[in-house]
Amino acid sequence: MSNEITEPREDEIQALVDDRLDPARRAEIESWLLSNPDAAARVADLRAQREAVEQAFSGLLDRPVPAQLQNIDALVSVQPSPVWRMAAMIALVVVGAAGGWFANDAINQSQVVATAFTQDAVRAHSLYVGEKRHAVEVNAQEEKHLVAWLSRRLQNELVAPDLSAQGYQLVGGRLLPASVTGPAAQFMYETGGGERITIYIEQDETGRGNDFEFTSYDGVSAFWWKDGPLAYVLIGKKDRDQLLALARATREQFTP
Amino acid sequence: MGRTSFDLVEPHIPSLRRYALVLLRQDEQRADDLVQDCLVRALSRWHLWRHPGNLRGWLFTILHNIYVNDVARAVARPDVVEIQDYFPSMAVPANQVHSIQLREVVKAIQGLSDPQRQTLLLVTMEGFSYDETAEITGVPIGTVMSRLSRARDKVREEVAGETKSRGRSAT
Numbered sequence: 001m002s003n004e005i006t007e008p009r010e011d012e013i014q015a016l017v018d019d020r021l022d023p024a025r026r027a028e029i030e031s032w033l034l035s036n037p038d039a040a041a042r043v044a045d046l047r048a049q050r051e052a053v054e055q056a057f058s059g060l061l062d063r064p065v066p067a068q069l070q071n072i073d074a075l076v077s078v079q080p081s082p083v084w085r086m087a088a089m090i091a092l093v094v095v096g097a098a099g100g101w102f103a104n105d106a107i108n109q110s111q112v113v114a115t116a117f118t119q120d121a122v123r124a125h126s127l128y129v130g131e132k133r134h135a136v137e138v139n140a141q142e143e144k145h146l147v148a149w150l151s152r153r154l155q156n157e158l159v160a161p162d163l164s165a166q167g168y169q170l171v172g173g174r175l176l177p178a179s180v181t182g183p184a185a186q187f188m189y190e191t192g193g194g195e196r197i198t199i200y201i202e203q204d205e206t207g208r209g210n211d212f213e214f215t216s217y218d219g220v221s222a223f224w225w226k227d228g229p230l231a232y233v234l235i236g237k238k239d240r241d242q243l244l245a246l247a248r249a250t251r252e253q254f255t256p
Numbered sequence: 257m258g259r260t261s262f263d264l265v266e267p268h269i270p271s272l273r274r275y276a277l278v279l280l281r282q283d284e285q286r287a288d289d290l291v292q293d294c295l296v297r298a299l300s301r302w303h304l305w306r307h308p309g310n311l312r313g314w315l316f317t318i319l320h321n322i323y324v325n326d327v328a329r330a331v332a333r334p335d336v337v338e339i340q341d342y343f344p345s346m347a348v349p350a351n352q353v354h355s356i357q358l359r360e361v362v363k364a365i366q367g368l369s370d371p372q373r374q375t376l377l378l379v380t381m382e383g384f385s386y387d388e389t390a391e392i393t394g395v396p397i398g399t400v401m402s403r404l405s406r407a408r409d410k411v412r413e414e415v416a417g418e419t420k421s422r423g424r425s426a427t
Binding site: 014018020050057068 | 269270271273274277278288291292295325326357358361362365376377379380381385386401402404405408409411412415416
């Protein structure tokens with residue numbers, strides 16, 4: 001038969017349900033459905049489902065918008081973001097549960113200030129530690145070039161700390177965009193067993209304190225600290241003690 | 257940043273909130289935090305929005321990314337899906353889809369995987385085109401179509417199953 005209708009593709013069925021087909025094709029498929037009762041039943045069900053979804057949630061549009069979302073001045077001055085505050089609360093619970101054995105240490109437990117900066121650092125860490133071939137942009141064989149390049153971009157003298165005494169060798173590093181200010185630098189290290197940590201460095205002109213701040217987030221632990229115009233985050237899948245030892249060794253080398 | 261950009265964003269707040277509310281299964285505080293975070297990012301990156309462009313799509317893209325990156329992993333998936341609140345008054349007019357079926361559809365949607373749920377909601381609840389949905393969720397359009405198809409069939413099966421079992425228990 002010359003006017004036989006081609007069987008509709010699955011995306012055409014979806015477009016039919018959403019009423020997004022051009023009229024000619026729509027008419028063709030509608031008539032094809034007349035002789036295909038199973039497909040017709042499915043289309044009828046999916047259309048009813050679509051209508052149900054539209055109705056079920058339409059009432060939510062009429063809810064009054066809370067003041068939280070109306071005050072523009074509050075919105076643009078919010079730092080850190082509320083979502084991150086939520087993660088920080090979780091981190092607080094974790095730290096709280098870890099107990100008070102650091103009471104005499106330089107760490108002030110109340111200072112679990114999880115910032116957008118730490119969040120960026122953790123995200124960058126999680127993104128690249130799993131990479132085999134592209135874990136770093138410039139590898140450790142070109143350490144001199146790497147350090148000079150990152151120093152130039154961050155407008156500060158950096159070093160790639162030597163953590164060999166702790167069992168970590170430099171893998172390399174990369175430049176990353178940062179949401180707070182300017183670019184960020186990431187150095188990656190690994191043990192002979194392939195366990196990796198990263199150090200994330202960003203310019204930070206805020207007058208925040210210099211103490212180590214511990215955060216546990218997204219399955220990894222992080223220590224934040226600040227020296228001069230730069231802030232640092234050391235991240236790894238380590239417990240707090242082990243990570244603190246690494247953070248101290250790192251900090252010493254950045255600020256001799 | 258400033259009055260003008262917020263004035264442009266403001267009309268989209270109710271639908272951003274609705275999407276956040278459904279994604280976060282009616283956790284109002286988290287939903288408002290998510291929307292707030294989305295607005296803060298949008299206003300602070302206002303220069304990145306190509307004007308004239310699809311502002312609504314851009315806002316949903318920002319919200320989607322925050323949800324996927326930060327929120328979804330922090331929010332435990334509840335065992336029990338609370339559907340009561342979607343229907344503040346159960347007075348659904350008689351000419352509308354039967355309220356029992358609405359409940360079942362909502363319940364089935366909330367049981368879907370996040371990517372399927374997002375795709376179905378963006379297309380059906382928010383009325384985004386398939387192209388826009390692909391852009392918002394950051395996947396090719398073919399993925400959008402297959403997620404949509406699978407999501408709808410799954411909801412259809414669930415609803416049919418529920419109806420059947422209710423019919424059986426009634427007899």
